[in-house]
Amino acid sequence: MPAHVVLDSPVGPLTLVATDGALSGLYMEKQRHLPSEGTFGAPGDPGAEPFATVAAQLTAYFAGELTEFDVPLALHGTPFQKRVWAALQEIPYGETTTYGELAVEIGKPSASRAVGLANGRNPVGVIVPCHRVIGSTGSLTGYGGGLDRKRYLLGFERGIRGGDGGATLF
Template structure:
């Protein structure tokens, strides 16, 4: 397994994309393993991101293309190969996050209910905070039980900006470059 990374600009600051490549006798698979914001809580150490990668190669090129469409208001659901490393519970939470529709929110308790673990809101919150692929796995769409903004690895200001962006829909002029 080897990792590479690239850094891109976005309307919400620089994003570090991390790719993970695995190979066996029959095939090589490359998938997006990380999308980290500047000053993100639970951001891994830089040395774990691997060598700098070519933004024009897989999976970076397609990730950048889809993020550009998202920030332009043209894409509401990502379709990228992901390799999410975490506990089985974390991966279940992250999978469920991908089912929250664009522009909508769920509370941590509602997400716990969906997982069949109604008393696990706090554990859901912890798993949500460890999401390695922000924005694409939309952990920003999870809010407190009263609708309040609580916790976000990228900071509450970014969470509010992402939720406001999705609530408004298309925003001309927001492009990824």
């Protein structure tokens, strides 16, 4: 039975959804492809697992102290979506890739549009870093949490890595 908690963050409130002790959703306010709230389950205990671990890791991430998440995930999607989401988790902190490069990475070089669609359906934003995927020209493209949040996350990661205090990339 799923449960949820809401955490404050620099990108606004984040709704964390857990199923069977693993994180199955991390949703931003006004996110595109947001499931109905009925699927979030009952309010959970923020001190219980996995919420406590996820909250601690998100706090460390936004403090610039964590560059790689290690939380149990229960991602629900098609086999193709799961391949894309697994590949997203391999993109290093502070770096970006394109939809085309990601398609090649998963062995489907002609599937960049399908990769983009799967990317947009990522149920665990930030932790499964779909914000690190950009257009082939280097431009920001769609992001389920909104382009302002994508710009913030990319700039934040680059700022921590480059020591320039969170300047944006674009």
